[in-house]
Amino acid sequence: MKNRAFEKAFSDLKLSGDVRERILDAALESDDKVKVRRSARPLRLAAVAAAVTAAVCLMAGTALAVAYVSGRFDTVEVIGGGEYANGYRLSGGENQLLPLDVLSDGVMAMSEERPEGEAVREFQGENWKAAQEFSGVVLPENSAIDALPVGGSALKVDSRGEGPARLTFIQWTDGLEMSFGEYSSQSMGAGTTVTAELYTELAEKVPTQDRYYAFYDCTVEEYTSVNGVNAVITRLTPNEPEREEKLLADINMGSCLFHIESSVTSSSEEALKELYRLVDGFAG
Amino acid sequence: MTHGEFARAVEAYADMVFRVAFSSLGRWEDAEDVTQEVFLKLWRSDRSFTSQEHTRFWLIRVTVNECHRAVRWYRRNVLVEDVPERPDAPESRELLDTVMDLPEKLRVAAYLFYYEGYSTHEIARLVSVPEATVRSRLARAREKLREILKEEDR
Known part of the structure; x- marks a missing residue:
């Protein structure tokens, strides 16, 4: 809700170009210094990649079979600890890059036909099964997730660089409002959001996952499902009364x-x- | 955050951060200083955000906090009357002057509500006060601004 009078008055207030330059310069100059994390706190969780538990899902209908093998992240640590945000970092593990051959012509066309400056294109289907059919990629089987009510779903194809480097499948339950930014999505309100992220051979490696949550304190623990699938369970405790607690896997x-x-x-x-039930839904 | 991502964030949100700071502090140079500080925090934080709205929300929240810090510092160290206003402030001064004459808490609430389009619930989360307080601040701001807004909307 913008008020016209306010818009007129405040739109004239702009930061000068000189100050913008100073901000960018300051960031460049401090580049070396700021790479030191202020209060990284390593956990004892899983310092070593665990033995792989098994299971391969060979998917019918895909151009090339994708093998999914459940494993662990090499390192899990709580990061941040600053004044404004806390979070956690996941890195390493038995990560494979997806061969481009797997991707459908539709995905490749989306990647090629993107308007200038738009690195991320989005496909929206009824649910993420439709997105999987469109993309040529079949996600690991999970009966519990498949049975969740569908509020909406999307597939994001990130083509920063030479082609599709990252595919992100998102599905959320009823009752959520979603807003999509350039990089990812945000859920608001009650419900469950499931994201599956795959990196193709155009990505040099599966990057470290840094997940920050402003306004929350964060603790992590490990969980092993009935089928031997390992999950990192994160509890986000709000530091404001208006926010609800969140559980992540x-x-x-x-x-x-x-x-x-x-x-x-x-x-x-x-x-x-309920979160354990969803993790238990992976076939392993 | 890569430098490219940081540059895009500056491009997308620098004016917004500056406006929030200006609506809080009412002084051009101080708003510029706070804007620089906020973006330096963003760069140093090495964080990732789940969406653009998440980034926007975080930046406003940090800006509000930095403004509070600046106000506390000013109260201890500087006489506000000694700080010159920027002479080339915007052309549409009438409403802006009226808004800036409001007490700080009222003008920040009014800015976030009328310009940034946040709901009272969201503003309550941004400035860490109960939603009823935000409604009360908006009502008081609205009362003071009513006449001039009516004229502008005609």
């Missing part, structure tokens, strides 16, 4: 990084049980 499926985010609207224990 990150699962490394080799070629595919799963991220499940649930808002806690009633009991934390019930929400945690």
Whole structure:
């Protein structure tokens, strides 16, 4: 809701070009210094890549079969600890890059036909099964996630560089409002959002996952599902009364990084049980 | 955050951060200083955001905090009357002057509500006060601004 009078008055207020330059220069000059993290706190969780638990899903209908093998992240650490945001970092593990041959002509066309300056294109289907059919990629089987009510879904194709380097499948339950930015998505309100991220051979490697959450304190623990799938469970405790607690699960499926985010609207224990149920849904 | 991503964030949000700072502090140079500080925090934070709205929300939140810090510093160290206003402030001064004459808390709430389009619930989260307080501040700001807004909307 913009008020015209306000718009007129405040739109004239602009930062001068000189100050913009100073801001950018300051960032460049301080580049070396700022790479030192202020309060990284390594956890004892999983310092070593675990033995791989198995399982391969050979997918019918794909141009090339994609093997998903559940594993662990090499390192998990809580990061931030600053005044404004906390979060966690996941890195390493048995990550594979997706061969481009797997991707459908539709994905390649989206990547090639993107308007200038628009690195991320989006496909929206009824659910992420439709997105999988469109893309040529079949995600790891999870009966519990498949059974969730679908509020909406999207597939983002990130083609920063020479072609599709990252595919992000997103599906959320009813009752969520979603806004899509250039890089990712945001959920608001109660519900569960599941994200599956895959990197292709055009990405040099699967990058370290830094997840920051402004206004939350963060603790992490490990969980191993009934099928031997390992998950990093993160509890986000709000430092403002207006925000709801969140529970997250990150699962490394080799070629595919799963991220499940649930808002806690009633009991934390019930929400945690529900999150475990979703992780247990992976075939392993 | 790569330098390219940082540059895009500066391009997209620098004016917004500056306006939030200006609506809080009412002084051009101080708003510029706070803007630089906020973006330096963004760069140093090495963070990732889940969306553009997340980035925007975080930047406003940090700006509000930095403005509070600046106000506290001013109260201890400087007489506000000693700080000159920038002479080439915007052309549409009438409403802006009226807004800037409001008490700080009222003008920040009014700015976030009328210009940035945030709801009272969101503003409450941004400035860390109960939503009822935001509504009350907006009502008081609205009362003071009513006449001039009516004229502008005609």
